[in-house]
Amino acid sequence: MAEFMSLRDAVAHCIGDGDRVAMEGFTHLIPHAAGHEVIRQQRKHLTLVRMTPDIIYDQLIGMGCADKLVFSWGGNPGVGSLHRFRDAIENKWPQPLDIEEHSHAAMANAYEAGAANLPFAMMRGYLGADLSLVNPNIRSVTCPFTGEVLAAMPAIRPDVAVIHALRADREGNVLLEGITGVQKEAVLASKRAIVTVEEVVDTFGPTNRNAVILPSWTITAVCVVPGGAHPSYAQGYYSRDNSFYIAWDAISRDRDSFLAWMTRHVLEQGPEAFAVHARPAKASKLS
Amino acid sequence: MAEFMSLRDAVAHCIGDGDRVAMEGFTHLIPHAAGHEVIRQQRKHLTLVRMTPDIIYDQLIGMGCADKLVFSWGGNPGVGSLHRFRDAIENKWPQPLDIEEHSHAAMANAYEAGAANLPFAMMRGYLGADLSLVNPNIRSVTCPFTGEVLAAMPAIRPDVAVIHALRADREGNVLLEGITGVQKEAVLASKRAIVTVEEVVDTFGPTNRNAVILPSWTITAVCVVPGGAHPSYAQGYYSRDNSFYIAWDAISRDRDSFLAWMTRHVLEQGPEAFAVHARPAKASKLS
Amino acid sequence: MSAATANHTPTEMMTIAAARALRNEDVCFVGIGAPSAACNLARLTHAPNITLIYESGTIATRPTVLPLSIGDGELCDTALTTVSVPEMFRYWLQGGRISVGFLGGAQIDRFANLNTTVVGAYDAPKVRLPGGGGAPEIASNCQEIFIIMAQSKRAFVDRLDFITSMGHGRTGVERRAMGIKTKGPTRLITDMAIYAPDPETCEMSVVSIHPGISRSQIEDSLGWPVRYAAEVVETPSPTHDELEVLRDMQARTRQAHQQS
C-alpha cells in the first residue's frame, strides 16, 4: 500500500545513489518537483531513464547526478537543444555521461515489456537505422511461425519510477487523465514508485469506468505537491508554461547562469515553491 | 470511414463464406444480434475466433455455420456446458468442428499482437500445461538477452471483427465503456469491422480524455441495433440477463428444442427483435 | 466473532474455510463460482481491504451480489477501475502483481494439477470440458494458488487425462525442476478437509479435517491413497457471523440472478 509522506522523505526512502531511476511524463505531468528534490539530496551515479530527457533531466545532468542516460529524444521541445545534456556529451561537463540510445517506439515497447514482466520487447523497427549499429542492446528475434526478423530490446525495469499525477484518494490510489505517456508502465515496471499529486480527494467522484488509475498497492509513496509538474502541466489544473521552456534556452546555455539559476530556484527552495504554479488553467477545462 | 447501414447489409457486405470471423465481447457487449443475422444469412465454413465461445457461438455452431473454432474457454458462464459446442466436438453434429485451443492469456496476447501488426505474440505461459502438446500453434521464442524461453503464438488477424458498442457519433466514431475485453484489439487486428451500437448521438458529450473510442476510419460498418447485446448487456443501458443464460441450458441440451428455439427466435425474426431488451437497466448507473 | 455452530452444510464449510485462508493484504485473482464466493466472504468478514481482481478486467471490485459470470456489470460498477483483457493478462497477472490465484477445476490429482479440458483423448473426448481459460497462466504467475473443490472419486483422480494447469507437476517435481519461482498450489480446500503440499514430495496432504468428517470419509472420496501431514488439526466450525454473511450474500445473489 502507498504511504503518504513528504517529498523529502519519499526521495530519501526510495532513491539511493547508483539507482536506475525513470522519471516519466510525456510533455504532460513531468515530475519537476521530485527532480528538484533529488538534486537537493545530491544523489549521485544515477542511471536516468526517460524517453524525452527535457528540462528536468537537463537539470539533473548539469548538477552531476547522473552517470548514464537511457533515452530516445533529448531536446527542449519546440525550442531547440538541451545545453546541459549536450555539454555533458560533447565536453564531459560536469562529468562524463554514458548514453544508451533508442527510438521512442523501442522505449515505449521496452517499458510495456517491463510492466508485463517480459525480459524483452519486440517491434517492427529500426529498419535501415544506424542506431542498431551503435547500441548493442538492439538485437533481433525471429518469428517462429513466419521467419520474419523483428527488432528486440531489453525490457526496462527501473529501481524507481517517479511520476506526477492529478490526484490521489485517501487510500493512495492515483488518477491520471489526458496524455498519460508511459507513466503507468513505468510504475508497473519498477521496484518502487514515487507519485507526486496535485491534491488528495475523498473520492475520485464519477469517473469513466476505464479511467487510468494506479491502485495504491502499486505505489510506494504518494506526496502532495501542488504545482509539482511546472513548467510541465497538469490537465485541468494549470497549463504548460511554454514561455519557461523558451526561457530555459538562455538560462541553460551558459554554465554559470545555469548554476546561478539552480542555486536560487532549486537548492535554496523546497517542494512548496511549486505551489504558486498550481492555479487553475485558463485554457483548460476542469475534468 | 465507417458507413452507417442496416445490420442485414453490413453482414451481407462484410462477411463471406469461409471467412475468419471474430465476434468479441467479454461477457459485456457480446454482439448477439449480429450473430443472429449471420445465422439468418446462412454463412458457411466460417472459422470462428473468440476467447469465450458462449451462447452466441453455441448458436452459430449448432446451426452449422462453422468449420473451425479458435477459442480459450467454451462454457456457459456460471451455468455449465455449452451443449451445441459439446455435441459438435463429441458427436460431430450438425457437422465436424475443428478446434484450435489456447489459454485466455494467449488469445489476449494474440489479439494484441494482431492489433500491433506483429506476426506473433509472446508470453510467460503454458508452463507445464498439456495444451502445448496438442496445439502446433504453440511454439517458443528465446530472449536474445537473457536466454529465457517464452511461449509464442501467431497473431490473430481475422477477416472480420464483429462487436457491439454503447454508442456512435454522427461521424461513425464508436464509444465503449466498462468491461471492454479484447474488442478494440479485435477491430484493429481485422481487415473489416462491423460495430452494432445502442444508439447514435450528436456528440459523446464530456467524456474522460482517455475514453475507449474507436475512430470511424477503423470501422467498416456501424449498425444501430438497440438491445443488440442481449442476453449479454450494455453498461448503463440494460443488465445481463442472467436468467436467460440459466434457461439456455435446457433449451440447448436437446437438438430439437434448440432448433425449435432458433427457428422461432432467430430465423423468423430480424434485428429489430432486440429492441425490447434495450430498456435502461435498474442496477446500473448511466454513464 | 460469535460462537461456533455445527448447523452448516459441507459446501458452506468449504467456502468458509477457503475464505479464512485469505489475508486482508492479498491481491486475489478470482475465478467464478466457489472461488468468487470465498473471496467475497473474506472481504465481507475478516479481510475488508482485500483486493479482488476478475479476469474480465475489473480491479478492486466490491460486488454486493456474487456475479454469475466473470464479467457481470456489478463487478465493473463497484471496481476501482476496469482495464482491457490484454492489459489484465499482461500487466496484472503476468506482471507478477497477484498474491493469490483462486482456482477450481473439474478434476485434480494428488499434486494439485488441474484438468478442465477433456475427459478421454484430446482428439476424441468422452467429455469435452470448457477448457483452460485463464487457469494455465494463473497457475504459474500468481505468487501462490488456492484451490477449492468438493471431493468425489470422479473429480479427485489418480491420473489426469490432461493437465490444463500445472500444480506441482505430473510427479510433484516438475514445477521445481522448471525453476518456476512462484509457489504453486499451497492450499486445497474441499468440503471435507484442507490440504497443503508435503514439503518434500509436494503431494497434497491433509492438514485439517472439517468438523464431523472422518478419515474414512475422506479416503472414500479420493482416487488415490490419501496422505496426512505429521500434524492434523480440526478445522474450526463456521461462526455465526461467517454463516450469516455467507447466507445473506447467497440469498441476495439468487434473487438477483432470477431477474432478467
Next chain:
Amino acid sequence: MSAATANHTPTEMMTIAAARALRNEDVCFVGIGAPSAACNLARLTHAPNITLIYESGTIATRPTVLPLSIGDGELCDTALTTVSVPEMFRYWLQGGRISVGFLGGAQIDRFANLNTTVVGAYDAPKVRLPGGGGAPEIASNCQEIFIIMAQSKRAFVDRLDFITSMGHGRTGVERRAMGIKTKGPTRLITDMAIYAPDPETCEMSVVSIHPGISRSQIEDSLGWPVRYAAEVVETPSPTHDELEVLRDMQARTRQAHQQS
C-alpha cells in the same frame, strides 16, 4: 479560393506547399514544428476532415493554436481521444493505420535519409542532436512519408554522418532491397522546391519550383548535384486564403506561447 499572391515568405510557401500535399482522407502522424504547421493549415483549408495524430497519444486532434511541444494540453483537449504512448506506437503507428508520416530533420541526403542524431562520430560528436524520437519507426511504418525542410548546404548534405531514419537507403536501393512494403519519402518540400523520388533510382528530384526561385538558387543550397524530373512545373503561389489562415494561426500561436 481567392486570387494568388506574391507577397509571402519562402517559409510560408514551404508550409503552404506541404499543406497542399495532404488529402482530406489522410491519417497523418504529425511531427512538431513545420510539419505541425503544414498539417493544421491543411485541416483549416482544403482538408477539414484530415485526421491528425501526435505521438503523445492524441488522436484526431484539432488544435486552435499550434502546439509548442508534441503534447501540449491543447492537443488533448481537442482530440477525439488520447491513448498511452505504448499504444500509440504499437496499435496506431506499427499497426499500419497511418497514411502519411510528416517529418523534418537536421540533415538530409539525396535519398531522403534523415539525420537528427549526431554530426561527427557517434562516440565523439561535434554536435549532439536530439536523437531519433519517433522518426525511425515513422519512416518505416507509415504508408508514405512527406519531409519538410528549409534548404541549406549544412542541412542538405552529400553524405550523412548518421542515418537516424531511413528514406530510400544509403544508395537509394536499400529500402526496396529490404522488402519494406511502405513507400518511404514520396515528397520533400523545401522553401525552394518540391522533390519526389526518381522512379528508377529513388533520388529525390525536383518536380516543382516555387515562384521566384531559380535553378541556380536551388543548386547553390544543396550539397549534391541536384536532379530535375523530366517535367518540372512551377508551384502555384499561395492564395490569399491560404496565407491568411496560416498567418492567423501563427499569430494566435505566438500569443499563446508568450503566456505562462
